[in-house]
Structure formats: C-alpha cells, structure tokens
Amino acid sequence: MIIGIDLGTTNSLAAVWRDGKAQLIPNALGSFLTPSCVGMDDDGTVLTGEAARARLQTHPHMTAAMFKRYMGSERETQLGARKFRPEELSSMVLRALKEDAEVWLGEKVEEAIITVPAYFSDAQRKATRVAGQLAGLRVERLLNEPTAAALAYGIQDTKRETKFLVFDLGGGTFDVSILELFEGVMEVRATAGDNFLGGEDFVTVLVDAFLSRSGMAKAMDGTELTGTQRQRLRAEAERAKRALSDSLTTRMAYQLGGQEYSWELTEDLFVLLCDHLVQRLRTPVERALRDATIKASELDTVVLAGGATRMPLVRKLAARMFGRFPSISLDPDQAIALGAAVQAGLMARDAALSEVVMTDVAPYSLGISVAREIGPNKYEGGHYLPIIERNSTVPVSRVENITTINDYQKELVVHVYQGESRRVSDNVFLGKLNFPIESKRAGEVSADVRFTYDISGVLEAEITVLPTQEKHTLVITENAGVMTQAEVAKRLAELSELKIHPRDKIENRTLVAQADRLYEQLLGHEREYLAQHIAAFTAVLNSQQPSAMRRAHETLTQVMRELGGSSFL
Numbered sequence: 286m287i288i289g290i291d292l293g294t295t296n297s298l299a300a301v302w303r304d305g306k307a308q309l310i311p312n313a314l315g316s317f318l319t320p321s322c323v324g325m326d327d328d329g330t331v332l333t334g335e336a337a338r339a340r341l342q343t344h345p346h347m348t349a350a351m352f353k354r355y356m357g358s359e360r361e362t363q364l365g366a367r368k369f370r371p372e373e374l375s376s377m378v379l380r381a382l383k384e385d386a387e388v389w390l391g392e393k394v395e396e397a398i399i400t401v402p403a404y405f406s407d408a409q410r411k412a413t414r415v416a417g418q419l420a421g422l423r424v425e426r427l428l429n430e431p432t433a434a435a436l437a438y439g440i441q442d443t444k445r446e447t448k449f450l451v452f453d454l455g456g457g458t459f460d461v462s463i464l465e466l467f468e469g470v471m472e473v474r475a476t477a478g479d480n481f482l483g484g485e486d487f488v489t490v491l492v493d494a495f496l497s498r499s500g501m502a503k504a505m506d507g508t509e510l511t512g513t514q515r516q517r518l519r520a521e522a523e524r525a526k527r528a529l530s531d532s533l534t535t536r537m538a539y540q541l542g543g544q545e546y547s548w549e550l551t552e553d554l555f556v557l558l559c560d561h562l563v564q565r566l567r568t569p570v571e572r573a574l575r576d577a578t579i580k581a582s583e584l585d586t587v588v589l590a591g592g593a594t595r596m597p598l599v600r601k602l603a604a605r606m607f608g609r610f611p612s613i614s615l616d617p618d619q620a621i622a623l624g625a626a627v628q629a630g631l632m633a634r635d636a637a638l639s640e641v642v643m644t645d646v647a648p649y650s651l652g653i654s655v656a657r658e659i660g661p662n663k664y665e666g667g668h669y670l671p672i673i674e675r676n677s678t679v680p681v682s683r684v685e686n687i688t689t690i691n692d693y694q695k696e697l698v699v700h701v702y703q704g705e706s707r708r709v710s711d712n713v714f715l716g717k718l719n720f721p722i723e724s725k726r727a728g729e730v731s732a733d734v735r736f737t738y739d740i741s742g743v744l745e746a747e748i749t750v751l752p753t754q755e756k757h758t759l760v761i762t763e764n765a766g767v768m769t770q771a772e773v774a775k776r777l778a779e780l781s782e783l784k785i786h787p788r789d790k791i792e793n794r795t796l797v798a799q800a801d802r803l804y805e806q807l808l809g810h811e812r813e814y815l816a817q818h819i820a821a822f823t824a825v826l827n828s829q830q831p832s833a834m835r836r837a838h839e840t841l842t843q844v845m846r847e848l849g850g851s852s853f854l
C-alpha cells in the first residue's frame with residue numbers, strides 16, 4: 286500500500302487511496318494533523334507530534350519545530366545530548382505517520398509519496414528523499430504540493446481545457462503554481478514562491494506589535510524574554526491570529542512578573558500591520574503569471590491550500606488579485622495530503638480514476654559556468670550559461686555546445702550551477718566534472734553538454750567530447766547539504782539506537798505535556814490544584830491498570846478544561 290504524505294512545516298498528514306477515494310489517516314490521538322515537532326523526553330526517549338509540540342514552551346531546548354525550513358542544509362539542532370540534521374528530524378515525523386498508517390490500515394506500509402513545495406531546490410528534494418529512507422519508507426515519488434492540491438480538487442476530471450492557479454500558504458512557505466490541463470495532460474506551466482514566508486511570519490508580527498503596544502517591551506527595559514517566555518507569547522499570538530479568522534476583534538494577554546499586559550486588536554489593524562507580508566505575497570503570483578504568459582483573467586479556477594489561507598486578509602488579497610473568489614470547498618490543511626493519496630491511487634492505476642499524464646516543471650534554471658569574450662581574445666570566466674531554463678516542463682533534456690578557449694588546454698572542467706543570476710558566484714554550485722582532453726589549439730575541441738532533469742528533480746549532466754564521442758556523466762547526488770549514502774547508513778544505525786516513545790502510550794504522555802504547559806501559565810491555588818491532579822495521574826499511569834488509567838485521563842482532561850480552556854488540549 287502506498288501512502289500519501291504531506292510533510293508540512295507546521296503539521297504533517299497522511300492519506301491513502303482506498304475504496305475508490307482519498308481518505309485521511311488519523312494519528313494515535315485520533316487527529317489528522319500531526320504537528321511536525323520532535324522532542325527529547327527527560328529520559329532520552331524521542332517524542333513526536335502533539336506531545337513534542339506541547340513541550341515547545343516548557344522545554345524549548347529539548348524540542349525542535351519548523352525544521353522543514355532547513356531541509357537541504359547542514360544545520361543541526363541540539364536535542365539533549367545529540368545533534369540532529371533536518372532530515373533526521375523529518376524522518377521521525379515520517380516514522381510516526383508510517384506507524385499510524387500501519388495501525389489504521391492493519392498492514393505494513395513501506396512505500397510513500399511525499400509532497401514538497403514546488404519551489405524546493407535539488408538539495409531540498411534529496412534531503413526529503415533521505416528523510417523517507419531514514420524512516421524506513423521507499424519514496425516512490427516526490428510530488429509538488431500545488432499539483433497535489435489540484436489533484437485533490439479533482440481538476441484531472443475536468444473534461445475541457447482548464448487553466449488554474451494554486452495559492453498555497455502554509456506555516457513557513459508560500460508557493461504559487463499555474464497548471465494547465467489539456468487533453469488528459471496536466472502541465473505545470475510555472476511555479477514561483479518564497480521559502481521564507483508563511484503563517485508563522487504573521488505570528489511574529491503580532492508578537493512584535495504586542496511587545497510595543499501592550500507596554501511590555503518598555504517594562505522589560507532591554508531585557509530579553511527567555512526561550513520559554515517567547516514560546517508562550519508566540520502561542521498567545523497564534524491563538525489571536527486564528528481568532529481573527531472568525532471574528533473582527535480579539536485580545537492578546539500575557540503575564541510577566543506578576544503583571545498582566547494586554548492588547549485589543551482588530552482585523553483592520555492586523556491588516557495594516559501585515560501590509561509588508563501581504564505585499565510579499567504579490568510578487569510570486571505576478572512572476573508565475575508572467576512566466577506562464579497567462580493573464581489573471583484567463584484563469585478558470587483559483588485553489589487555496591495551506592492553513593494560513595484561512596486568514597480573511599489572505600482570501601481578500603486572492604479575490605482582489607484574481608477578480609473572483611477562490612475555491613475553498615476542501616479544508617486547506619487537508620488538500621495536499623488528499624492529493625498525494627489521489628496520486629497514490631493513480632500510481633496503483635485505480636479504475637475509479639481517469640488516466641492523467643502529469644508533467645511538472647524545473648523550479649530553477651540549471652546551467653554551467655562559461656567564459657565570455659569581453660574584448661579581442663580576452664575572456665572573463667564565471668559567467669552563467671543556463672541549459673535548462675526555469676519552468677521548463679520536466680522530464681526535460683537539453684544540450685548546449687561548448688568549445689575550448691585556451692591553446693593546448695589539457696583538461697575540460699565543467700561546473701554545474703542552479704539559479705537565475707548572470708554570474709555563477711550568485712548561483713548555487715551543484716557539482717563539477719573534469720577530465721583530460723586532447724591538447725589542441727583553442728576552439729579545436731568542442732563538447733556537447735546535455736542536462737537531463739527527471740520528474741523527481743534529479744539532474745544528470747552528460748558531456749560528449751565531439752571528435753572522439755567520449756562521454757562523461759555526472760549525476761548530482763552529493764551537493765552541499767546533501768548526505769552521502771554512507772552517511773545515511775551511519776545515521777540510520779544511530780537512529781535505530783534511539784528509544785522512541787511507544788505509540789500506545791503517547792496519548793497519556795501528550796496529556797502530561799499539555800498539563801505541564803498549562804501549569805506554567807497558572808499561579809497560586811489553581812497551579813497547586815493542577816499539580817495535584819498531574820501527580821495523581823502519573824501515579825495511576827505507573828499502576829498500568831487500563832480502566833483506572835482511562836478514568837484518570839478523563840479526570841485530568843476535565844480539570845484542564847476548567848482551568849485553561851480547550852486551547853491547552
């Protein structure tokens with residue numbers, strides 16, 4: 286069974302194609318959303334999902350979140366005694382989803398389709414594949430998130446030619462894709478995006494505004510908030526942001542040093558404060574329309590995906606830019622995972638799905654470094670020669686011819702880059718190929734450089750030296766930030782030594798983490814009352830009696846509801 290996974294910045298989901306339709310898979314807590322969070326418990330056990338998320342505030346140094354932003358880089362996160370790469374953290378989330386799927390389906394799950402932002406670079410895509418491998422999953426396909434959203438909306442079933450735009454604003458990334466369906470072929474015409482723009486940035490705006498407008502910054506007089514305090518304030522800002530999706534006003538409040546700071550805010554003020562973010566949303570939309578040579582009025586449908594598109598200010602922007610209201614019949618959090626399941630169904634050739642050929646585009650231009658003539662017999666190196674241009678439909682294979690520029694040069698060196706800048710120093714270096722050539726006069730040796738970019742975003746460069754037809758190939762597998770297969774094997778062995786919190790006990794562990802979070806918020810009698818209930822609950826957990834544990838779980842949940850409301854559960 287192939288499962289579809291939306292590996293999100295804030296939350297991840299799994300879905301499967303079963304009984305002729307896409308179905309979401311609940312996790313051990315019965316929820317479809319699993320927070321993309323990983324934490325280390327006090328005894329060194331790994332916690333994932335909601336249990337880890339609840340500890341973000343109480344144990345910020347033992348908990349990691351938002352690591353999707355660092356996929357494809359070498360940045361490591363310290364959790365307890367160990368450092369983890371973003372692939373490893375992602376693999377723990379994937380492992381939890383895999384286990385949830387196995388329990389729900391009652392069978393082993395070894396294959397997955399994982400979605401990635403269309404704008405993900407080669408290194409980021411490879412890191413996602415490695416994450417799957419570390420989780421014990423064979424990644425059958427990486428699917429672009431907007432393509433997945435379109436599949437979820439059933440665009441492939443449209444009988445006539447359709448042009449549509451997917452506007453996907455998640456927790457940390459923004460993607461715009463323009464797709465076209467024509468005679469059963471779904472083509473991604475253009476993608477553009479911003480890897481550092483998402484719902485979390487709107488939270489940051491609220492945190493900063495709260496600090497200055499509630500008078501708290503003044504009272505702090507230059508001292509910094511601790512990690513825990515900052516996380517608590519972010520949680521309050523997150524709550525306020527969501528409240529503004531349903532009502533026109535809300536209030537943010539925060540306790541510091543026995544004093545309560547508060548701030549009333551309105552939807553209008555929120556719009557004003559976020560103006561710079563809203564402006565940043567326009568740029569990729571305009572670029573995608575330009576690259577696809579499509580006018581906004583020619584689009585048949587606009588699909589919204591990503592939890593942050595629930596914000597009315599984002600919906601209004603979309604309506605203004607496209608002159609129509611976007612499609613929102615699916616829950617924007619779920620569309621991508623459902624689409625990944627549709628893709629799984631297509632791969633399994635389910636009869637209920639009409640055959641559709643899918644094409645995608647290369648998100649960046651790919652090319653080589655060349656020297657250009659800047660005067661008679663004067664050359665300057667470091668110029669960029671794109672071979673595959675951004676937004677070319679993939680799979681794609683293109684060739685360019687190059688010639689030697691120095692007399693009797695004994696070697697040909699080809700540097701491969703990705704990016705859009707004229708000078709290679711501003712682009713991302715992907716790899717290098719060098720080999721000896723026959724020593725001849727300048728211009729007498731030439732070579733064809735063929736780039737082949739496949740549907741999963743893997744690049745192969747093949748160089749054919751022309752007089753001899755000698756071929757040299759470079760498959761870009763090891764660029765900066767990408768783990769080698771030897772390193773993957775080593776990390777896999779290390780990960781297998783970690784203790785993972787058992788799935789059947791995660792519900793109770795999550796409740797304790799949530800109760801600890803609430804405890805930090807309370808003071809005085811309420812705090813003491815909660816502490817007694819947490820102690821009673823953990824004592825019952827140690828007794829291992831299922832019925833007593835169930836009762837104690839209900840009691841603690843009830844107490845937490847009374848004290849803190851449902852936002853702590």
Ligand code: AMP
Nearest residue numbers: 293455456484485527530591592593595
């Ligand atoms: P995703 O990465 O698609 O799961 O999107 C998560 C983002 O959606 C986070 O930044 C959430 O704060 C945001 N989000 C979820 N629900 C709402 C809501 N009701 N109003 C505003 N933002 C939301």
